[in-house]
Amino acid sequence: MDALLLQILNGLDKGSAYALIALGLTLIFGTLGVVNFAHGALFMIGAFVAVTVQRVLSLSYETVDPSQKDFLGNPLKVKTPYVESWFGPETGGMIIDWSVPIAIVFAIPIMVSVGFIMERGLIKYFYKRPHADQILVTFGLAIVLQEVVKYFYGANPIQTPAPDALNGVANVGAAFGMDIVYPVWRIVYFFFSVTIIAAIFSFLRFTTFGMVVRAGMADRETVGLLGINIDRRFTIMFGVAAAVAGLAGVMYTPINPPNYHMGMDFLVLSFVVVVVGGMGSLPGAVLAGFLLGILESFASTTWATTTLPGINQIIIYLVAIVVLLTRPRGLMGLKGVMED
Amino acid sequence: MGILEVKNVGKRFGGLQALSDVNLSVKENTVHAIIGPNGAGKSTLLNCLVGKLIPDTGSVMFDGQSVLGRAPYEINQMGISRVFQTPEIFGDLTVMENMMIPCFAKRDGAFMLNAMPMVTNQKEVLERAEHMLEEMNMAEKRHMQSASLSRGDKRRLEIGMCLSQEPRLLLLDEPTAGMARADTNNTIDLLKEIAAERDITIAIIEHDMHVVFSLANRITVLAQGTPLVEDDPENIRGNPKVREAYLGETA
């Protein structure tokens, strides 16, 4: 029982990353009708915003310590971060320690601007082009972005730990008399993504802006005829989607150290999630994200892999095939979307 | 016994009874119009005839064979061709190629892996398509990409494509919808010519009374999913029930 709940919790935790990425992807697809292969790259850029913030916060000056030697036998240059000398080691250390949460503050404006630049500078010329062209140009963009990141940050993963206070494990089952130990940061990630998802949904549902956007998703031309500048709103939504992907990336860095190809690793998977959820359906994307997370978690249990060897490798695709064959438009998809 | 016999057809969409107890008999070599106000179930009925929808109850017989449960292409191969409300043609292809495709369908059936012979060697198909284009007065446009044709020409092309299959029954779904008056008249003349010169039955769904009364020699009036009356045009004109249900609203 405990093990079962642990796997479900793990599935929700995995699923929250999928859901966030798929949500952004669906927002872009639903509003702009663009298949954005660079969405994974936005996730990656978000993660590297966290890396950069961490690096900037720990910018250091060097002092020579003759008592220690470096690898060449020269006196060791000891690095002290500026923030530690400004705020004292205590507070300074704390600031560096909290660099990932601090990065959120920077990530929002950065990612929104990245989204704006992408949409205004490139994507908007592709609204009327075939989906294949959109895929190709955004794929090219994804390659360029990840190669640029690789050029500056290298190919190896970069450790960006969570604040010490959030680094341990918590027994989430204790309240129910069970023993379910789970990393605190992963729980934080889960609640963070639920908050973001809830925020996006209420934004679309309860604000006039959101209502116009939803109406535009359903029927762009009619809304345009009403004299509403729907394009500008869609641009803003692209920025929002980029920010969602970026935040998902920032928060993901303590879970797994970011590297330049993490976006590509998630790309195929997130497309599968979007399609299983149903192209253009926001609730579908979220539902499918969590569902696939849980299924993936269960497929990796020893029980599953001994019953069906290799099931953990193919479960996602198997689910995609079964869903698409039984529910032609995914779990909650709309008719006629992306079928031509 | 008509070429097309619709018996007791009913169709439900969720809570909406789109068709109930529809009986219809289209006699061979007539022009049979089906009219009715918006939402009367005209399009649903048409879709039941061509295999796009399967009715919940009743039967649809074409030339003594049931069409129910057959795919659109099978029904077409039985001899029913359909003209759409907005012309459905192969926009990326040239006019000539558009005309050749139904000729191939007529000659080769629903599928044939004809991958090695060249199109340019298909003499009888080429001749047939050429002939059809001439009949439709489109021969000089044969190399144009069909998407760039005018609406009226697209309609002519579509009708020509249907005719090239030599169907026994031609179904037209509001063929003049959205057309300018001149184009409408051209289409009426074309259809008249077809009806007069060919061994063909035409069933036409139409809104425009001018078209209906210029063409039809039998009319069925649908209202709220059921046939209200079926009669000759003269009688329909004078029928008070029809006036009330339909003409009264539009006239």
Next chain:
Amino acid sequence: MFGLDKRDTGVLIIVTLLALFAPIILNPFPTDSAMAQFNAGYPDLMQKFVIFGIFAIGFNILFGLTGYLSFGHAAFLGIGSYSCVWMFKLLGYNVIPGIVLSILISGLFALLIGFVSLRRSGIYFSILTLAFAQMCFALAYSVLSNPRFNLTNGETGLQVYANDPQWFHRDGLPDLPHLFGLSMRATQKIQVGAWEFQLNAGYYMCAIVMLICFYLAIRIFRSPFGMMLRAVKSNQQRMNYTGLNSRPYTLAAFVISGMYAGLAGGLLSAVDPLAGAERMQWTASGEVVLMTILGGAGTLIGPVLGAGFIKYFENIFSKINDNVLHSWFAFLPDGLEDFMVFIIHPFIGKGWHLTLGILFMLVVIYLPGGLVEGGQRVLGWFRKRSAKPDAKAGKTEPAE
């Protein structure tokens, strides 16, 4: 010629000449010159050009004609490769049985996968094919290489071992893939002054197969069947109401293009008897999509150009290193030399992905019809210059 019209015959003749003289055309620079870095006329790369050309031609029959975008075609490439190597392992190194089997097996897989995937269209179809291919890759990489049932040899790649049966292998035959005794590696080197040209048996075999494939593709494009496939792309609704069943047409196109992919996979094994699982990964499927669109989807010659373009980058640009750069710019003053190297450095060697990504974007943004459109524009520009009054001649007809 061969039942083709004048224009197609012209294209076929040009492609034939290019293929036959590739070893010379692709080696324009003397062997010891600094520019020799850009020579592509060595057997392995030429083989890759034509083999991936075949792959892309086949993919284009599906995507270019019917518009169905498969994201899983690499699976057939991989299956073809594995089939061919298995023939080497069981029968011996003659390439014929391997190539034949690779076409058959991949055709069979294409039939199964296509039958299921073609029940959906649009992006749903793409994701279904992607899912099947990724499953093939994942299983080939790990589960199917387990010691008890080793079908693929996993990470290392399937290869021939000394203790394999090789029933028809005799002593006189080469210990490498061969065509009735002619080793695929047999290379005649010819020196003309400072140039060296390599005539390789494997390349010529692949080139001949490619020419046959190209010819067959022209026939398909110009056949009633090809017209039906274009009809599928243009308007499936009209097609169905014209008495044509689009499903078997698309399935046939899928199987044909799967067989082309299988053949390409078989040839890859024939010239180099090792089949790696990465061949089936989604990036490999993406690569053929890129090749086709980059060259010009729906055109005859485009996919071949696209294949050449990408393979050239992968193999030539990745090999340029700073040393080479320094040798190019050695004539400049020191500071300027270093500056030039510094500027170019990010785009070559380990940065070849970056260059490729930028070029993708440029081509897609400015040449929606791919390289073929680029070629037409250049031609149109020349024509305009030679015949000024006929100003609009450049771009009336859609890409061939």
Next chain:
Amino acid sequence: MDKSNLSRRGVLKSGALTSAGLAVPTIFTAQSAAAFTNEPTGGSVTLGFNVPQTGPYADEGADELRAYQLAVEHINGSGDGGMMNTFSSKALQGNGILGKEVKYVTGDTQTKSDAARASAKSMIEKDGAVMITGGSSSGVAIAVQGLCQEAGVIFMAGLTHSNDTTGKDKKANGFRHFFNAYMSGAALAPVLKSLYGDDRRAYHLTADYTWGWTQEESIKAATEALGWETVNTVKTPLAATDFSSYIAPVLNSGADVLVLNHYGGNMVNSLTNAVQFGLREKQVNGKNFEIVVPLYSRLMAKGAGENVKGIHGSTNWHWSLQDEGSQAFVRSFGTKYGFPPSQAAHTVYCQTLLYADAVERAGSFNPCAVAGALEGFEFDGLGNGKTLYRADDHQCFKDVLVVRGKENPTSEFDLLEVVEVTPAAQVTYGVDHPMFAGGALGSCNPGA
């Protein structure tokens, strides 16, 4: 390239093909018959450095390239000579190899066997490379080794740890300096025993492909010989990025040691996840829970950051070694590039030097002569103590390092500390060891 076939049967045929296809004017001169593939004829010799430059191992590839450049410099006589000065064989003069200047070409393996072979082929066919070296995964190493055997050039393997490279996939033209999974197990076992005792329950997470399996097999055999019990072995997909669903079941499995048979990005993530789940602080069966990473790499350990602290593993070489050879290498590498070399850099540097030395001693670039000079060659001064290139399987036998993640690193390079240097004798195995059975070395192929 493969002129053996030309000479055996193909001459007539391809000759006919040539003259039929092109009327051969007299300026065409067919290349004179060479004694072996790419025999260097001018004043220089070309080596092919085939390393991952794109993909997840690009940083290791970059480090390997640095070491290659350094090695070429030293062989050609510039720089401080590095390990050439400490190398026990003094055949190299600092004037290139056999008086020929060493040039090199580089290529990108992309860590894919296909791409690696394509790149190696272009080096052989286009650039006339007489030796290929590099790589940072076993799949690539085995694929390229096979190619070199067929083509008739020497392959000096870079980073490859699978038993198969010198086991069932060994080739007469291929040589491996790096250690292997069996050696990792043999070196780690005694250390683990002294640290954690002989009553332990181990849980393996294994990357689901050939290298992972051989490593799991090796470590399992070595630890079970200590009396440890293996609770479970779970295969994880290579493409996995998040290992939480594999780590979670470990918590309640009753195991008290977790063995991570992962490398590269997989290792970084699985270790990070394991530490996240509190395994390092956990108590099971009254003992401290322990994590073991059998194959360590400093470059990768950096990605795992603080998580490596106190975690044991084995490695081929580490820059903090105090012997003369290592010191010389670190000095010349560090002076040139500003940071210490990785084990990958060390291995490929050694391989280049060993190749050059063997050519020098054999007096010929002929692969068979070079192979003869390397087989059974005993040397010292290259950082791993006394080393033997065993003739039977072309595997180097040398000391293996057991290392531990350092608790208080003084710099960003100072991540691992050497716990023990396991002597070569302890990691040596018989040629007929079952884990290495199945292949045959064959005979060397000079290609002509």
